[in-house]
Amino acid sequence: MAKPKRLKSKGSSRQKAKSAKSHSRAKHAVTKHAARKQELQYIPWHTIPLEDLNPLLQRQFVVGQEIMLARVLLKKGCIVPEHRHHNEQVTYVLDGALKFWIDGKEIVIHSGEVLCIPPNMPHKAEALEDTVDLDVFNPPRADWISRNDQYLRGQK
Amino acid sequence: MAKPKRLKSKGSSRQKAKSAKSHSRAKHAVTKHAARKQELQYIPWHTIPLEDLNPLLQRQFVVGQEIMLARVLLKKGCIVPEHRHHNEQVTYVLDGALKFWIDGKEIVIHSGEVLCIPPNMPHKAEALEDTVDLDVFNPPRADWISRNDQYLRGQK
Numbered sequence: 001m002a003k004p005k006r007l008k009s010k011g012s013s014r015q016k017a018k019s020a021k022s023h024s025r026a027k028h029a030v031t032k033h034a035a036r037k038q039e040l041q042y043i044p045w046h047t048i049p050l051e052d053l054n055p056l057l058q059r060q061f062v063v064g065q066e067i068m069l070a071r072v073l074l075k076k077g078c079i080v081p082e083h084r085h086h087n088e089q090v091t092y093v094l095d096g097a098l099k100f101w102i103d104g105k106e107i108v109i110h111s112g113e114v115l116c117i118p119p120n121m122p123h124k125a126e127a128l129e130d131t132v133d134l135d136v137f138n139p140p141r142a143d144w145i146s147r148n149d150q151y152l153r154g155q156k
Numbered sequence: 157m158a159k160p161k162r163l164k165s166k167g168s169s170r171q172k173a174k175s176a177k178s179h180s181r182a183k184h185a186v187t188k189h190a191a192r193k194q195e196l197q198y199i200p201w202h203t204i205p206l207e208d209l210n211p212l213l214q215r216q217f218v219v220g221q222e223i224m225l226a227r228v229l230l231k232k233g234c235i236v237p238e239h240r241h242h243n244e245q246v247t248y249v250l251d252g253a254l255k256f257w258i259d260g261k262e263i264v265i266h267s268g269e270v271l272c273i274p275p276n277m278p279h280k281a282e283a284l285e286d287t288v289d290l291d292v293f294n295p296p297r298a299d300w301i302s303r304n305d306q307y308l309r310g311q312k
Binding site: 038039040041042043044045046062064065066067069088090092094102103107109110112113114115116117118119121134136138 | 194248292
Protein backbone atom coordinates (compact mmCIF):
# COMPACT_ATOMS: atom_id res chain seq x y z
CA MET A 1 0.00 0.00 0.00
CA ALA A 2 1.44 3.34 -1.07
CA LYS A 3 2.04 5.98 1.55
CA PRO A 4 0.37 9.40 1.35
CA LYS A 5 2.59 11.81 -0.51
CA ARG A 6 3.59 15.02 1.17
CA LEU A 7 4.66 17.01 -1.84
CA LYS A 8 7.23 19.67 -1.26
CA SER A 9 5.93 23.05 -2.31
CA LYS A 10 7.57 24.99 -5.10
CA GLY A 11 5.47 28.03 -4.26
CA SER A 12 6.30 31.70 -4.57
CA SER A 13 9.02 33.30 -2.47
CA ARG A 14 6.25 34.91 -0.42
CA GLN A 15 4.78 31.50 0.23
CA LYS A 16 8.20 30.13 1.05
CA ALA A 17 8.80 32.91 3.55
CA LYS A 18 5.41 32.23 5.14
CA SER A 19 6.13 28.52 5.18
CA ALA A 20 9.56 29.04 6.70
CA LYS A 21 8.00 31.19 9.42
CA SER A 22 5.48 28.46 10.11
CA HIS A 23 8.21 25.82 10.23
CA SER A 24 10.19 27.94 12.67
CA ARG A 25 7.15 28.33 14.92
CA ALA A 26 6.51 24.60 14.71
CA LYS A 27 9.99 23.86 16.01
CA HIS A 28 9.23 25.67 19.21
CA ALA A 29 5.66 24.75 19.53
CA VAL A 30 3.88 21.76 18.24
CA THR A 31 4.10 18.77 16.00
CA LYS A 32 5.60 17.30 12.89
CA HIS A 33 2.10 17.75 11.54
CA ALA A 34 2.22 21.52 11.87
CA ALA A 35 5.44 21.60 9.89
CA ARG A 36 3.85 20.09 6.78
CA LYS A 37 0.59 21.98 6.76
CA GLN A 38 1.65 24.48 4.09
CA GLU A 39 2.58 21.78 1.60
CA LEU A 40 0.65 20.32 -1.29
CA GLN A 41 -0.60 16.90 -0.20
CA TYR A 42 -1.82 14.07 -2.43
CA ILE A 43 -3.59 11.50 -0.27
CA PRO A 44 -5.54 8.45 -1.45
CA TRP A 45 -7.90 7.46 1.40
CA HIS A 46 -6.72 3.84 1.17
CA THR A 47 -3.24 4.91 2.31
CA ILE A 48 -4.58 6.17 5.65
CA PRO A 49 -5.22 3.40 8.19
CA LEU A 50 -8.78 3.24 9.49
CA GLU A 51 -8.61 3.95 13.21
CA ASP A 52 -10.86 1.80 15.41
CA LEU A 53 -12.35 4.09 18.04
CA ASN A 54 -14.84 1.55 19.36
CA PRO A 55 -16.43 -1.60 17.88
CA LEU A 56 -19.01 0.52 16.03
CA LEU A 57 -16.86 3.47 14.98
CA GLN A 58 -13.91 3.91 12.62
CA ARG A 59 -12.25 7.06 11.37
CA GLN A 60 -9.58 8.42 9.06
CA PHE A 61 -8.72 12.03 8.30
CA VAL A 62 -6.51 14.37 6.32
CA VAL A 63 -5.33 17.68 7.73
CA GLY A 64 -4.50 20.73 5.68
CA GLN A 65 -3.73 24.16 7.00
CA GLU A 66 -7.09 25.23 8.42
CA ILE A 67 -9.27 22.40 7.06
CA MET A 68 -9.64 18.86 8.38
CA LEU A 69 -11.55 16.37 6.21
CA ALA A 70 -12.59 13.19 8.03
CA ARG A 71 -14.18 9.99 6.75
CA VAL A 72 -16.18 8.43 9.56
CA LEU A 73 -17.66 4.93 9.37
CA LEU A 74 -20.43 4.19 11.86
CA LYS A 75 -22.17 0.85 12.30
CA LYS A 76 -25.93 0.88 12.91
CA GLY A 77 -26.58 1.73 16.55
CA CYS A 78 -23.32 3.65 17.04
CA ILE A 79 -23.88 6.60 19.35
CA VAL A 80 -21.66 9.66 19.41
CA PRO A 81 -22.32 11.11 22.89
CA GLU A 82 -23.24 14.76 23.28
CA HIS A 83 -20.20 16.95 22.94
CA ARG A 84 -19.25 20.39 21.68
CA HIS A 85 -16.17 21.98 20.17
CA HIS A 86 -15.05 25.39 19.02
CA ASN A 87 -14.46 23.98 15.53
CA GLU A 88 -17.12 24.65 12.93
CA GLN A 89 -18.40 21.34 11.49
CA VAL A 90 -19.99 20.49 8.15
CA THR A 91 -21.34 16.94 8.01
CA TYR A 92 -22.20 15.28 4.68
CA VAL A 93 -23.70 11.79 4.83
CA LEU A 94 -22.49 9.86 1.77
CA ASP A 95 -24.32 6.65 2.66
CA GLY A 96 -26.68 5.64 5.46
CA ALA A 97 -28.42 7.92 7.96
CA LEU A 98 -27.46 9.82 11.11
CA LYS A 99 -29.93 11.10 13.68
CA PHE A 100 -28.78 14.26 15.46
CA TRP A 101 -29.96 15.76 18.72
CA ILE A 102 -28.97 19.37 18.28
CA ASP A 103 -30.24 22.83 19.10
CA GLY A 104 -33.33 21.41 20.84
CA LYS A 105 -34.32 19.41 17.76
CA GLU A 106 -34.02 15.91 16.33
CA ILE A 107 -32.85 15.91 12.71
CA VAL A 108 -32.14 12.84 10.56
CA ILE A 109 -29.44 13.40 7.94
CA HIS A 110 -29.83 10.90 5.13
CA SER A 111 -27.48 10.05 2.28
CA GLY A 112 -27.03 13.17 0.12
CA GLU A 113 -27.77 15.62 2.92
CA VAL A 114 -25.62 18.15 4.73
CA LEU A 115 -25.68 19.65 8.23
CA CYS A 116 -23.70 22.82 9.02
CA ILE A 117 -23.03 22.96 12.76
CA PRO A 118 -21.83 26.31 14.11
CA PRO A 119 -18.94 26.41 16.58
CA ASN A 120 -19.73 25.45 20.19
CA MET A 121 -23.17 23.99 19.48
CA PRO A 122 -23.66 20.79 21.55
CA HIS A 123 -24.71 17.75 19.51
CA LYS A 124 -25.27 14.01 19.86
CA ALA A 125 -25.71 11.54 17.00
CA GLU A 126 -26.84 7.97 16.39
CA ALA A 127 -26.33 5.89 13.25
CA LEU A 128 -29.74 4.61 12.14
CA GLU A 129 -28.01 2.46 9.50
CA ASP A 130 -24.43 1.54 8.66
CA THR A 131 -23.20 4.98 7.61
CA VAL A 132 -20.35 6.61 5.71
CA ASP A 133 -20.06 10.21 6.83
CA LEU A 134 -17.76 13.04 5.78
CA ASP A 135 -16.98 15.62 8.43
CA VAL A 136 -15.25 18.88 7.59
CA PHE A 137 -13.81 20.94 10.44
CA ASN A 138 -12.34 24.42 10.70
CA PRO A 139 -9.91 24.65 12.33
CA PRO A 140 -8.69 21.01 12.42
CA ARG A 141 -9.71 19.11 15.56
CA ALA A 142 -6.62 19.20 17.80
CA ASP A 143 -8.30 16.65 20.11
CA TRP A 144 -8.60 14.18 17.24
CA ILE A 145 -5.03 14.75 16.06
CA SER A 146 -3.68 14.17 19.58
CA ARG A 147 -6.16 11.29 20.18
CA ASN A 148 -7.47 13.14 23.21
CA ASP A 149 -10.99 12.08 22.21
CA GLN A 150 -12.07 9.64 24.91
CA TYR A 151 -15.75 10.56 24.38
CA LEU A 152 -15.62 8.52 21.15
CA ARG A 153 -13.86 5.50 22.64
CA GLY A 154 -16.18 4.50 25.46
CA GLN A 155 -18.77 2.46 23.58
CA LYS A 156 -18.78 -1.30 24.13
CA MET B 157 -38.87 19.96 -3.81
CA ALA B 158 -38.24 21.07 -0.23
CA LYS B 159 -36.23 24.19 0.40
CA PRO B 160 -33.03 24.07 2.44
CA LYS B 161 -33.81 24.72 6.06
CA ARG B 162 -32.04 27.56 7.82
CA LEU B 163 -32.66 26.57 11.40
CA LYS B 164 -32.77 29.33 13.94
CA SER B 165 -30.17 28.80 16.64
CA LYS B 166 -31.19 28.18 20.23
CA GLY B 167 -27.56 28.42 21.34
CA SER B 168 -26.08 29.68 24.59
CA SER B 169 -26.35 33.32 25.57
CA ARG B 170 -22.68 33.70 24.65
CA GLN B 171 -23.44 32.32 21.22
CA LYS B 172 -26.47 34.56 20.95
CA ALA B 173 -24.39 37.60 21.82
CA LYS B 174 -21.81 36.60 19.22
CA SER B 175 -24.55 35.94 16.71
CA ALA B 176 -26.26 39.22 17.43
CA LYS B 177 -22.98 41.05 16.95
CA SER B 178 -22.49 39.30 13.65
CA HIS B 179 -26.05 40.14 12.56
CA SER B 180 -25.50 43.75 13.48
CA ARG B 181 -22.30 43.88 11.41
CA ALA B 182 -24.10 42.22 8.53
CA LYS B 183 -26.74 44.94 8.50
CA HIS B 184 -24.12 47.51 7.72
CA ALA B 185 -21.85 45.44 5.63
CA VAL B 186 -22.63 42.53 3.43
CA THR B 187 -25.30 40.06 2.44
CA LYS B 188 -28.31 38.16 3.60
CA HIS B 189 -25.98 35.20 3.44
CA ALA B 190 -23.62 36.64 6.04
CA ALA B 191 -26.55 37.12 8.39
CA ARG B 192 -27.34 33.41 8.48
CA LYS B 193 -23.84 32.01 8.74
CA GLN B 194 -23.96 31.41 12.48
CA GLU B 195 -27.10 29.29 12.26
CA LEU B 196 -27.57 25.57 12.14
CA GLN B 197 -28.34 24.61 8.54
CA TYR B 198 -29.89 21.38 7.29
CA ILE B 199 -29.41 21.17 3.54
CA PRO B 200 -30.21 18.20 1.28
CA TRP B 201 -28.12 18.64 -1.89
CA HIS B 202 -31.21 18.07 -4.04
CA THR B 203 -32.71 21.32 -2.73
CA ILE B 204 -29.84 23.37 -4.17
CA PRO B 205 -30.17 24.04 -7.91
CA LEU B 206 -27.23 22.84 -10.00
CA GLU B 207 -25.67 25.92 -11.55
CA ASP B 208 -24.58 25.55 -15.18
CA LEU B 209 -21.23 27.32 -15.52
CA ASN B 210 -20.48 26.05 -19.00
CA PRO B 211 -21.71 23.06 -21.03
CA LEU B 212 -19.22 20.78 -19.27
CA LEU B 213 -19.36 22.18 -15.75
CA GLN B 214 -22.06 22.32 -13.06
CA ARG B 215 -21.80 23.32 -9.43
CA GLN B 216 -23.73 23.61 -6.17
CA PHE B 217 -22.44 24.62 -2.75
CA VAL B 218 -23.32 25.19 0.88
CA VAL B 219 -21.72 27.93 2.93
CA GLY B 220 -21.20 27.82 6.68
CA GLN B 221 -19.25 30.31 8.72
CA GLU B 222 -15.68 29.67 7.57
CA ILE B 223 -16.26 26.51 5.49
CA MET B 224 -17.67 26.20 1.97
CA LEU B 225 -18.51 22.70 0.71
CA ALA B 226 -19.04 22.48 -3.06
CA ARG B 227 -20.22 19.61 -5.24
CA VAL B 228 -18.74 20.05 -8.70
CA LEU B 229 -19.83 17.96 -11.71
CA LEU B 230 -17.40 17.94 -14.64
CA LYS B 231 -17.99 16.21 -17.96
CA LYS B 232 -15.03 14.43 -19.58
CA GLY B 233 -12.80 17.04 -21.26
CA CYS B 234 -13.86 19.91 -19.00
CA ILE B 235 -10.90 22.19 -18.33
CA VAL B 236 -10.67 24.48 -15.32
CA PRO B 237 -8.14 27.09 -16.48
CA GLU B 238 -5.17 27.93 -14.29
CA HIS B 239 -6.18 30.15 -11.42
CA ARG B 240 -5.25 30.82 -7.82
CA HIS B 241 -7.04 32.02 -4.71
CA HIS B 242 -6.22 32.85 -1.13
CA ASN B 243 -8.66 30.20 0.02
CA GLU B 244 -7.22 26.87 1.10
CA GLN B 245 -8.77 24.04 -0.96
CA VAL B 246 -9.26 20.36 -0.21
CA THR B 247 -10.45 18.36 -3.23
CA TYR B 248 -11.95 14.88 -2.85
CA VAL B 249 -12.89 13.06 -6.06
CA LEU B 250 -15.97 10.92 -5.32
CA ASP B 251 -16.26 9.53 -8.84
CA GLY B 252 -14.19 9.91 -12.01
CA ALA B 253 -10.70 11.40 -12.34
CA LEU B 254 -9.19 14.90 -12.40
CA LYS B 255 -5.75 15.71 -13.77
CA PHE B 256 -4.09 18.66 -12.06
CA TRP B 257 -1.22 20.83 -13.21
CA ILE B 258 0.07 22.18 -9.93
CA ASP B 259 3.33 23.10 -8.26
CA GLY B 260 5.32 22.11 -11.36
CA LYS B 261 3.79 18.62 -11.42
CA GLU B 262 0.99 16.69 -13.11
CA ILE B 263 -1.10 14.69 -10.64
CA VAL B 264 -4.18 12.60 -11.44
CA ILE B 265 -6.69 12.42 -8.60
CA HIS B 266 -8.86 9.35 -8.98
CA SER B 267 -12.04 8.38 -7.18
CA GLY B 268 -11.26 7.97 -3.47
CA GLU B 269 -8.30 10.34 -3.49
CA VAL B 270 -7.73 13.75 -1.92
CA LEU B 271 -5.60 16.76 -2.83
CA CYS B 272 -4.87 19.48 -0.25
CA ILE B 273 -4.00 22.70 -2.07
CA PRO B 274 -2.41 25.44 0.07
CA PRO B 275 -3.61 29.03 -0.29
CA ASN B 276 -2.37 30.95 -3.35
CA MET B 277 -0.99 27.93 -5.21
CA PRO B 278 -1.84 28.21 -8.93
CA HIS B 279 -3.59 25.15 -10.38
CA LYS B 280 -5.30 23.97 -13.56
CA ALA B 281 -7.42 20.83 -13.91
CA GLU B 282 -8.95 18.63 -16.61
CA ALA B 283 -11.63 15.97 -16.17
CA LEU B 284 -10.29 12.72 -17.65
CA GLU B 285 -13.74 11.14 -17.14
CA ASP B 286 -17.16 12.37 -16.13
CA THR B 287 -16.38 13.37 -12.55
CA VAL B 288 -18.12 14.15 -9.27
CA ASP B 289 -15.81 16.23 -7.14
CA LEU B 290 -16.14 17.67 -3.64
CA ASP B 291 -14.25 20.89 -2.97
CA VAL B 292 -13.85 22.28 0.53
CA PHE B 293 -12.69 25.86 0.90
CA ASN B 294 -11.60 27.98 3.84
CA PRO B 295 -12.66 30.71 3.91
CA PRO B 296 -15.69 30.42 1.58
CA ARG B 297 -15.01 31.59 -2.00
CA ALA B 298 -16.45 35.11 -2.16
CA ASP B 299 -15.95 35.06 -5.96
CA TRP B 300 -18.19 31.99 -6.26
CA ILE B 301 -20.84 33.42 -3.94
CA SER B 302 -20.98 36.68 -5.93
CA ARG B 303 -20.71 34.78 -9.25
CA ASN B 304 -17.60 36.81 -10.07
CA ASP B 305 -16.02 33.63 -11.49
CA GLN B 306 -15.75 34.26 -15.21
CA TYR B 307 -12.73 31.95 -15.47
CA LEU B 308 -15.15 29.01 -15.10
CA ARG B 309 -17.72 30.28 -17.59
CA GLY B 310 -15.68 30.67 -20.76
CA GLN B 311 -15.67 27.11 -22.08
CA LYS B 312 -17.69 26.37 -25.25
